Amino acid sequence: MRLAAFDEMLPEVSGLRRPYSAYDRWLKEQDPARLTEKMQDAERVFRKTGITFAVYGEQEASERLIPFDIVPRIISGNEWRRLTQGIEQRVQALNAFLDDIYHRQEILRAGRVPRDLIAKNEAFLPEMIGVRPPAGVYTHIIGVDIVRISEDEFYVLEDNARTPSGVSYMLENRETMMQLFPELFQKIKVRPVENYPQLLRQSLAAVRPQGTKGAPTIAVLTPGSFNSAYFEHAFLADQMGVQLVEGQDLRVVDGHVAMRTTEGYKQIDVLYRRVDDSFLDPLTFRPDSALGIPGIMDVYRAGNITIANAPGTGIADDKAIYSYMPEIVEFYTGRKAILGNIPTWRCSEPDSLKYVLEHIHELVIKEVHGSGGYGMLVGPAATKQECEDFAKKLSAKPSNYIAQPTLALSTCPILTEKGLAPRHVDLRPYVLVSDRIQIVPGGLTRVALKEGSLVVNSSQGGGTKDTWVLDD
């Protein structure tokens, strides 16, 4: 089944869209052979810098490049303003929801979200009940996945409120494009994304613990150099000019978290952690974790360290909670959600399950706690056998699944050997929350490189594009 999708550059009905007009003029002047050359240049740059990600379970190709496409994805200033309003509203609601869930639980009392959904959810951390993080911020760094269906329809696909990754690709993609096509950036006014690391640093400094004396010491916590996103962890620490630490570098000293330096232990005030909740503190969570810091949760509860994002934020981006986001946004902001949700069937509800099983070949079915495009079924692309097998898994544990219609995600052209060809894309803008909300004009555009494919995840053959927000 081929879906008729909206192309962001060349929609079938109206011809070339305006945001792309200057780029299109430039493109028509280019020699195709030279473009192909540039494409290879780009790959060399990425490999040389070591911008790779590790693929689990593949010994030989354990370090791979995420393919990069040199055709930018272009968003007009107007479109961006609308998007940012919606994102801001959503992010406010997410933080308000988290504060409420770990304190008074008004939204449960009001019956807008079922109590069971929280209490029985693994992403809900009872340890966080009654804990108010420094500056009251729970989720400091958010990557909201957005898909587009038509000229005016944008939907949120996922709220990544735990430890969203990919921002280093946004930055390196831009860097690479500026190296390859400097003349383009003189012709077209593209809003800069380069200051993201500085904004991140300021944002983290702004949410330091109250008792911090002087400038706060910030560190990035990584699971280590074998983690798939290690490049990004190192990149961000480097760009912010802060230490990149592992659990083995840290310990609790005199009620504070401190890192082992060549001159002894030094206190850390703000920890941007890229380690999952369950590994954070072996004394509180998984006792076998070697990645965390024994006792950090006690320091946190005493208000002596900022952990970004706060433990327990997963309850806000859980796929089961996702379907309640319209209610959540309205409950906390008092207004209808500007950015819509994709209609979602909760398979835990018998009527929905029945519908989903009957329409399995039309739907996308996801695991509630899954990520990375694993454990999902894209009905229209699956064989009859695959659908039947999945139906069995689904019936065995319905509450583990949600289903959504197969949307015709918008497409953007990529450069192939035969010239431009449309491919499905999504968009992940990055949001920083401190005493204010900041959204860097741009984001990570992920693109499904296989013709007709809707799965954009890098672990499943997805690539990336530079994302331009025009200064118009």
Added chain:
Amino acid sequence: MLLGRTANGLYWMNRYIERAENMARLVDAGLRMALTRTQSASEEWNSVLLSAGSDVTFKQKYPDYTAANVSDFLLRDTSNPSSTMSSIETARNNARMVRTALTRETWESINEAWMSLKRMLARPIDERDLPNVLDAIKRETALIRGSFYGTMLRNEIFDFSQLGTYVERADNTARILDVKYYVLLPSISWVGSTLDNYQWESILRSVSAHRSYRWVYDADYKPTNIADYLILNVRMPRSLTFCYRFLAEHLKFLSDDYGERHACHATAERTQAMLRAGSIKDIFDTGLHEFLAGFIRDNTRLGDEIAQDYRFY
């Protein structure tokens, strides 16, 4: 401010870069000798392995000493933790770990060395290609060193890196000298005689000093002169004295910066003083082997003390 783990990574990254190159140089010397002295080729390869400290593990894996076997083992065998390929891989893993402490140029040169050597050493080396492969290894490590010296700030990061380089280098020079003298100088009565033996050249070759030796001494290879050059010469970049001059200097930068002296400072200064006061005659009088064995022991201890004093673990 520097993490103890980062200091550790920098230290070992540089030890392994140095080691990757030393292995190539040893094979280079062996190859040269095997070509010029056809009769005792297998002896020469044996002594190359002894210098590399890997004779025992080699024998467990390979039936005989041939250029192909030895170069395979020392250059590309990843089950040998000191082979060039293993060393460059370990160096790169350390570099990845301390990436935030390196300039982009330094990281890229290490990453590129790893990529190109991985490609080059993927298959057994054809003997005809061996000289090219050895050149390529030396070129890659020279590029790393070049970008490192050219771009790194001279701070504690630089100091810990240099400590790794010179501890490894001193160890390597001392071992080569020890092994070769054992093999080549069966009786103490030979000391002082002018030796008509091509193999002496291999000592100098394995530390890339066969040309510079002639600039400093006359063209004859004398055991005392060679030992003097490799142990006491102040300007020879691989001599023990040279290594300790820099070890002491970088340790002093650290104690000045941090305002704290440790056990490692005393150890390094003691060795440096011993080298400064020593004459080659004294060394031969007490026994070269005893001298070198003691030096290697102290050098290893210095490495351990640095790790402990600066909280590597």
